[in-house]
Amino acid sequence: MTDPEDDGVDEALALLGPEVRTPERHRATPWGEARALAARLGAARPTGTRRVPLGQALGGVLAQPLAALTDLPSFDTSAMDGWAVAGPGPWRVREGGSVLAGHAQTPPLPDGEAVRIATGARVPPGATAVIRSEHSHADATGHLHAQRDVTHGQDIRPRGQECRSGDQLLPASAPVTPALLGLAAAAGYDELRIVERPRVDVLVLGDELLTAGLPHDGLIRDALGPMLAPWLRALGADVTVTRRIGDDADALYAAVSGTEADVVITTGGTAAGPVDHVHPVLDKAGAELLVDGVKVRPGHPMLLARLTPARYLVGLPGNPLAAVSGLLTLAEPLLRGLAGRRAPEPYRATVRDEVHGHPHDTRLVPVAHAGGRATGQPAGHGAGGRPAGPASPLVVPLHYNGPAMLRGIAAADGLAVVPPGGARAGDVLEILDLPWAATTGRCFT
Ligand SMILES: Nc1nc2c(c(=O)[nH]1)N[C@H]1C(S)=C(S)[C@@H](COP(=O)(O)OP(=O)(O)OC[C@H]3O[C@@H](n4cnc5c(N)ncnc54)[C@H](O)[C@@H]3O)O[C@H]1N2
Ligand code: MOO
Numbered sequence: 001m002t003d004p005e006d007d008g009v010d011e012a013l014a015l016l017g018p019e020v021r022t023p024e025r026h027r028a029t030p031w032g033e034a035r036a037l038a039a040r041l042g043a044a045r046p047t048g049t050r051r052v053p054l055g056q057a058l059g060g061v062l063a064q065p066l067a068a069l070t071d072l073p074s075f076d077t078s079a080m081d082g083w084a085v086a087g088p089g090p091w092r093v094r095e096g097g098s099v100l101a102g103h104a105q106t107p108p109l110p111d112g113e114a115v116r117i118a119t120g121a122r123v124p125p126g127a128t129a130v131i132r133s134e135h136s137h138a139d140a141t142g143h144l145h146a147q148r149d150v151t152h153g154q155d156i157r158p159r160g161q162e163c164r165s166g167d168q169l170l171p172a173s174a175p176v177t178p179a180l181l182g183l184a185a186a187a188g189y190d191e192l193r194i195v196e197r198p199r200v201d202v203l204v205l206g207d208e209l210l211t212a213g214l215p216h217d218g219l220i221r222d223a224l225g226p227m228l229a230p231w232l233r234a235l236g237a238d239v240t241v242t243r244r245i246g247d248d249a250d251a252l253y254a255a256v257s258g259t260e261a262d263v264v265i266t267t268g269g270t271a272a273g274p275v276d277h278v279h280p281v282l283d284k285a286g287a288e289l290l291v292d293g294v295k296v297r298p299g300h301p302m303l304l305a306r307l308t309p310a311r312y313l314v315g316l317p318g319n320p321l322a323a324v325s326g327l328l329t330l331a332e333p334l335l336r337g338l339a340g341r342r343a344p345e346p347y348r349a350t351v352r353d354e355v356h357g358h359p360h361d362t363r364l365v366p367v368a369h370a371g372g373r374a375t376g377q378p379a380g381h382g383a384g385g386r387p388a389g390p391a392s393p394l395v396v397p398l399h400y401n402g403p404a405m406l407r408g409i410a411a412a413d414g415l416a417v418v419p420p421g422g423a424r425a426g427d428v429l430e431i432l433d434l435p436w437a438a439t440t441g442r443c444f445t
Contacts, residue, residue, distance in 0.1 A: 028293035028300060031329060031362035031417075037291065038304060038330045042337020045310060047196040047262055054185060057176045060194030061236070061340045066170040066180070069188030072162040076123040079155045083136055083144055084127040087111035090143045099124060114144040123156050130155035163187070173342045195340030197238040198262040202228050203255050205268040205277070206318060207247045223320045223406060224267045228327070234435035235332055236339030237263070247275035257285050262311060262338060265331060268318030270301040278303070278315045287313065291330065295361040298403030299325030304334070319403035325364050328415060328432050347431045349395045349416070355429075357422025366412035367395040367431065392428060 029037070049063035078084065084099065085091045091114035099106050101120035108125040109115060117123070117130060129150050138144050163169060169183060176194060184192060202225070209222040222244070229239040240261055245251045247269070256264055269278040282289065282305050291304035299322035303315040312334060316326035336343065352370055357363055370393075395416060400407035409415070416423075417430040 028295045029291050031294055031296040034291050034294040034296075034304070035329055035333050039333035039337055039343065041290070041304075041306075041312065042334040042339075045338065046340045047198045047338050049193050049195055051191045051193050053191055054181050054189065057192040057194050058178065058181060060176045060192075060197070062170065062172050062174045062176065062180075063193040063195045063340060065168045065172050066174065066184060066187070066189075066192075068163040068165055068167045068169055070165050071160040072186060073157050073159055076127075076159050077157040078117045078119055078121050078123055078130045079157050080130055080132045081119050082117060082130055082132040082134075082155070083114045084109060084117040084123055084130055085114045085144070085146075085150070086126045086128050089114075089150065090139075090145045093138055093142050093144050127156070128152055173340050175341070197236055198335055198338035199240045199260070200232050200237040200263045200265055200335070201240055201255070201259050201261040202232070202242040203252065203264060203266045204242065204244045205247060205252065205266060207275070209244065211244070224316070224318075224323055227320075227406075228265065228267070228323075231327065231435065232265070232331070232335070235335045236341055237335050247277065249277040249281055252277050252281045253284055256281055256287075256307065256313065259307075259311070263331070263334065264307065264311070264313040265316060266313065267316045267323055270303055270315045270317050282313065282315075294326075294329055296325055296329060297358045297361050297363045298322035299329065299364070300361065302326035302330055304330045317403075320406045321366075321401065321409060322403045324406075324409055324415075328364070344433065347414075347433060348428050349393045349414075349431050350426060350428050351416060351423055352394050352396050352425060354425050355397045355416065355418045355423045357418050357420055360420050362420065363418040363422075364415045364432070365401050365418050366398040366408035367414055367416045368398055368411060369413045370394040370396045395431065 052060070078099075083091070086109040091112055094109070094113050094115040098116035098118060099121045100118045103121065105122055106115070106124045109127045111126070114131075115124060123130065129152060131144075131146050131150060132155065135148050136144055136146055169187060170180065173195075174180060176192065204222055204225045206222075208219050210219050211222055211225070215221060225242050225244065229242050232239050243255060245255060252266070252269075266278055269276045285307060287305040287307050289303060289305050291302070293300055294302050296302075298319060299317050301315075301317045302322070302325070305313045305315070307313050314326065314331045314334065316323040316331070333343075349367070351367065355363070355365055395414070397416065398408040398412055401409075412434065414431040414433050417432065419429075423429055
């Protein structure tokens with residue numbers, strides 16, 4: 001089950017003369033190891049933290065646990081509009097208006113008395129229950145009668161029911177969502193300490209790239225510049241600049257050695273062609289190559305280097321789907337750690353159709369949700385090693401998944417991780433989610 005798309009590379013390598021830098025197969029890192037290394041490097045050195053007003057924290061992650069600054073509710077609260085009562089009824093109705101939300105504490109309620117109360121108001125000391133207006137009636141003598149049994153404490157939210165001051169509401173690294181902002185405000189916060197977003201410079205290499213109009217005379221449109229910045233932002237990065245460097249080794253060296261970003265991402269120039277400058281420039285810059293090729297298709301020339309102790313470079317191959325593969329293999333786990341984010345739970349789905357594999361390397365193949373769930377797969381059937389449960393979602397491998405193509409990934413909900421040798425229809429495979437899947441309503445998880 002070998003895809004003809006993958007066959008040309010080894011042949012091309014064999015044609016290279018000895019004077020040309022030849023990628024050594026044995027140096028390529030297995031796909032899982034490369035991801036794990038990138039994740040470890042990122043997690044080892046998250047970027048700094050800062051305090052921001054609640055209104056600016058959305059999309060960040062908590063740098064420290066969210067501990068309640070108050071009991072919630074912070075006082076015994078009426079859960080309904082009606083009557084606060086003390087002891088058994090009927091009750092004498094207290095003169096002088098209602099107890100309202102936001103008002104100061106009212107005098108204690110003696111046994112046998114009732115007072116009108118609004119939802120959210122402080123329950124007077126001594127009250128033993130709240131009776132909803134629709135479950136009671138007041139008679140002409142100024143007495144209140146319950147129309148249902150009254151249980152002790154009914155419709156009173158006791159102080160501290162949701163949390164006590166100091167309780168941990170959410171752990172560090174929780175994503176700051178609209179709901180978290182609401183909870184933080186309720187729990188007394190004006191500001192949150194969040195992890196700084198790692199700063200990323202994107203350097204797009206290649207003299208053949210146009211930034212507008214139709215391809216002509218061998219020139220093509222830059223597909224990566226428009227794609228990477230928003231994708232990286234969705235991964236938690238702050239893209240400081242997207243620069244087009246052409247095939248200029250000096251300009252690349254200047255950009256790499258002069259950067260102040262936490263991560264530099266280059267596109268193109270990772271292979272062994274005459275204008276593939278990434279390796280020589282990294283040598284010149286004294287960078288340490290941590291990953292030099294990964295056993296994955298597409299994208300195997302991807303690389304990861306350490307520029308300085310606190311600065312990394314991810315080299316994405318120029319072929320657009322190969323660049324996506326490098327983005328998800330190396331950049332995503334590295335940035336996740338730097339941004340203080342937690343790893344998502346590995347997610348698996350059943351592939352509806354056979355997927356061709358590479359003989360030795362992992363393949364990443366765009367897949368779309370089939371809108372159904374696999375049932376009754378025989379145990380142990382999957383090359384991915386796990387039987388499909390009755391509720392395993394079903395995915396369809398998409399066409400147009402060649403290294404130079406974006407047509408498949410643009411229609412995809414995720415990328416299936418296809419082990420060497422391929423997968424049969426019904427196999428269960430790991431799926432890499434795309435960061436926008438949740439916003440389009442097609443999320444797997
Ligand atoms: N002798 C070898 N040749 C190649 C190898 C190899 O191992 N030995 N690997 C092949 C594989 S696999 C890939 S992937 C590419 C990686 O090449 P580079 O990273 O050096 O990228 P370029 O040569 O600069 O470009 C490759 C291809 O992609 C197009 N490209 C580049 N940037 C963009 C962009 N921003 N938008 C759209 N398209 C882009 C470029 O025009 C080329 O067609 O190398 C193989 N060759
Ligand atoms: O074929 Mo290359 O694998 O990465 O585009």
